[in-house]
Amino acid sequence: MHCKIAIDGPAGSGKTTVARELAKRLGIEYLDTGAMYRIVGLYLHNCGVNPDSTEEIEKILNEVSIEYKDGEYYLNGKKIGDEIRTAQAGVYASQYGASPVVRKFLTKLQKEICANRSIVAEGRDIGTVVMPDAQVKIFLVASPEVRAKRRYEELKMKGLEVSYDELLRQIIERDKLDSSREIAPLVKAEDAIEIDSSNLSVEEVVEKILEIVKERCKLTR
Numbered sequence: 001m002h003c004k005i006a007i008d009g010p011a012g013s014g015k016t017t018v019a020r021e022l023a024k025r026l027g028i029e030y031l032d033t034g035a036m037y038r039i040v041g042l043y044l045h046n047c048g049v050n051p052d053s054t055e056e057i058e059k060i061l062n063e064v065s066i067e068y069k070d071g072e073y074y075l076n077g078k079k080i081g082d083e084i085r086t087a088q089a090g091v092y093a094s095q096y097g098a099s100p101v102v103r104k105f106l107t108k109l110q111k112e113i114c115a116n117r118s119i120v121a122e123g124r125d126i127g128t129v130v131m132p133d134a135q136v137k138i139f140l141v142a143s144p145e146v147r148a149k150r151r152y153e154e155l156k157m158k159g160l161e162v163s164y165d166e167l168l169r170q171i172i173e174r175d176k177l178d179s180s181r182e183i184a185p186l187v188k189a190e191d192a193i194e195i196d197s198s199n200l201s202v203e204e205v206v207e208k209i210l211e212i213v214k215e216r217c218k219l220t221r
């Protein structure tokens with residue numbers, strides 16, 4: 001039986017870091033759905049599309065292909081790099097991610113990627129929409145201040161000029177947008193286990209989830 005692990009939570013709570021490590025230790029696939037929303041959000045923004053215009057978004061998405069191969073993303077055949085990892089790309093992802101047309105387009109693709117395999121998928125609506133049948137659902141949270149500090153350190157390490165106050169404002173704005181939207185809002189699934197990583201190391205979070213996985217997926221690793 002395949003082991004499906006869903007990790008949802010707000011920006012900067014540690015989903016990507018933890019999901020990657022879990023997938024590595026368990027020897028299973030990993031999917032960062034935020035990257036897909038960042039790709040589409042940045043592309044639609046660069047095309048000057050109004051986030052509220054269903055017609056405009058549909059027209060552009062009809063001509064877009066997104067592929068996921070060996071852990072890499074491709075937009076119209078072109079490999080995606082770090083351009084989607086900026087704080088601004090996260091804001092565009094959140095803005096266009098509220099569009100029902102964008103969600104239908106990406107959710108279909110995400111379900112196809114997650115089907116018929118063991119996988120760790122992370123995002124905002126994995127346990128509620130993309131993989132509602134996941135055996136393991138984690139809702140990973142941390143205080144806005146801790147999340148902003150982590151993002152600040154991460155972007156500084158990449159040599160980017162960032163302001164902690166601006167990052168905190170963007171994180172609070174994205175939290176609000178992601179959890180208040182009509183379709184597929186960021187919400188803890190009823191059967192999800194909440195983990196607050198504010199005062200936990202990455203290793204402690206990974207170990208906590210591994211215990212749950214071993215119990216529910218009967219995996220030995």
Ligand SMILES: Nc1ncnc2c1ncn2[C@@H]1O[C@H](COP(=O)(O)OP(=O)(O)OP(=O)(O)O)[C@@H](O)[C@H]1O
Nearest residue numbers: 010011012013014015016017150154197200201202
């Ligand atoms: N438990 C932790 N303790 C300390 N630092 C952490 C912890 N978890 C993640 N980090 C660091 O915080 C930063 C953000 O982590 P990550 O990108 O995994 O969060 P995320 O939830 O995927 O964010 P987003 O939703 O915006 O992609 C990274 O630099 C990561 O190394």
Ligand SMILES: Nc1ccn([C@H]2C[C@H](O)[C@@H](COP(=O)(O)O)O2)c(=O)n1
Nearest residue numbers: 033034037093094097123124125174
């Ligand atoms: N399943 C998902 C994943 C992401 N989004 C949106 C909302 C986020 O703020 C934005 C960026 O995601 P991140 O890279 O920060 O995980 O993309 C979503 O709506 N649904």
